[in-house]
Amino acid sequence: MVDRPALSKGEMEVARTLWEVxxxxxxEVFESLAENRKMDFSTVQTYLRRLxxxxxxxxxKEGRRRVYSARTRxxxxxxxxxxxxxxxxxxxxxxxxxxHLIEDRQIDADDIFELKKLVEKLEQSADxxxxxxxx
Amino acid sequence: MVDRPALSKGEMEVARTLWEVxxxxxxEVFESLAENRKMDFSTVQTYLRRLxxxxxxxxxKEGRRRVYSARTRxxxxxxxxxxxxxxxxxxxxxxxxxxHLIEDRQIDADDIFELKKLVEKLEQSADxxxxxxxx
DNA sequence: TTGACTGACGTACAATTGTACGCTTAGAAT
DNA sequence: ATTCTAAGCGTACAATTGTACGTCAGTCAA
Numbered sequence: 001m002v003d004r005p006a007l008s009k010g011e012m013e014v015a016r017t018l019w020e021v022x023x024x025x026x027x028e029v030f031e032s033l034a035e036n037r038k039m040d041f042s043t044v045q046t047y048l049r050r051l052x053x054x055x056x057x058x059x060x061k062e063g064r065r066r067v068y069s070a071r072t073r074x075x076x077x078x079x080x081x082x083x084x085x086x087x088x089x090x091x092x093x094x095x096x097x098x099x100h101l102i103e104d105r106q107i108d109a110d111d112i113f114e115l116k117k118l119v120e121k122l123e124q125s126a127d128x129x130x131x132x133x134x135x
Numbered sequence: 136m137v138d139r140p141a142l143s144k145g146e147m148e149v150a151r152t153l154w155e156v157x158x159x160x161x162x163e164v165f166e167s168l169a170e171n172r173k174m175d176f177s178t179v180q181t182y183l184r185r186l187x188x189x190x191x192x193x194x195x196k197e198g199r200r201r202v203y204s205a206r207t208r209x210x211x212x213x214x215x216x217x218x219x220x221x222x223x224x225x226x227x228x229x230x231x232x233x234x235h236l237i238e239d240r241q242i243d244a245d246d247i248f249e250l251k252k253l254v255e256k257l258e259q260s261a262d263x264x265x266x267x268x269x270x
Numbered sequence: 271t272t273g274a275c276t277g278a279c280g281t282a283c284a285a286t287t288g289t290a291c292g293c294t295t296a297g298a299a300t
Numbered sequence: 301a302t303t304c305t306a307a308g309c310g311t312a313c314a315a316t317t318g319t320a321c322g323t324c325a326g327t328c329a330a
Binding site: 005008009010011039040041042043045046047050063064 | 316317318319320321325326327
């Protein structure tokens with residue numbers, strides 16, 4: 001584990017876009033971002049640079065432009081970010097957050113289905129590891 | 136809605152403690168916090184002050200000490216914080232986060248039980264209010 | 271070849287955040 | 301009363317973050 005510095009909010013948005021559009025130039029990221037989020041071209045550039053120094057991206061010159069690629073997967077960043085949040089906000093207790101997500105955010109039918117599967121799977125593995133120490 | 140400025144990481148920890156120990160003086164918060172998290176007394180003081188200016192706490196002088204009370208409930212802060220996070224990190228899509236929480240974090244038997252209930256309830260209301268309420 | 275562009279790169283700079291010191295004063299202990 | 305202590309309050313200051321400007325160097329269209 002490398003223990004990268006955490007991503008700031010702005011960096012996250014850029015990182016997300018980088019995941020979405022794959023290895024990309026600053027302009028590509030910039031354009032992909034622009035729809036909803038107004039951010040100056042050079043601001044994006046700065047964020048990408050910072051992502052790189054923080055170890056969350058790499059880049060290589062390709063001709064005269066620089067192409068950035070994500071180095072950490074969404075999964076990893078989620079883990080690092082959410083673990084930290086849960087720690088600070090609930091002292092490590094996961095459930096308040098789960099509760100909030102399920103109750104207060106829109107979850108559509110498909111998601112509910114997936115959720116059921118997830119919980120079932122969770123139940124199973126819990127049963128397993130529980131075996132022998134039941135009281 | 137008042138749209139308070141978001142809490143920073145440090146502020147969150149102090150806010151959480153304030154929720155836990157109820158209306159409390161700086162020292163009480165400080166001591167409640169000290170266990171795990173080493174933070175200078177005056178740092179706590181500063182955070183409480185900032186919580187107040189951000190509208191997340193109030194205080195009143197009680198004799199010569201100042202007693203702080205939370206003004207926003209955990210629920211609210213969770214919403215504001217998590218919504219923001221989900222927005223930035225997943226463009227508003229909730230499921231990646233739910234998945235992470237269920238799969239990668241320790242959830243004990245009781246929580247699984249609760250989770251099942253939650254999902255069931257969710258299923259029910261989805262079945263019913265299928266015709267146009269929320270977007 | 272001369273603009274007009276586009277991109278990289280270095281740099282800037284204000285706001286926010288993390289962390290804490292120091293002065294002042296109201297009560298507590300001697 | 302004198303001293304000690306704990307609290308408040310103002311202030312400081314470095315690091316990080318949000319945001320962006322200039323400058324210089326390739327590239328293309330006329």
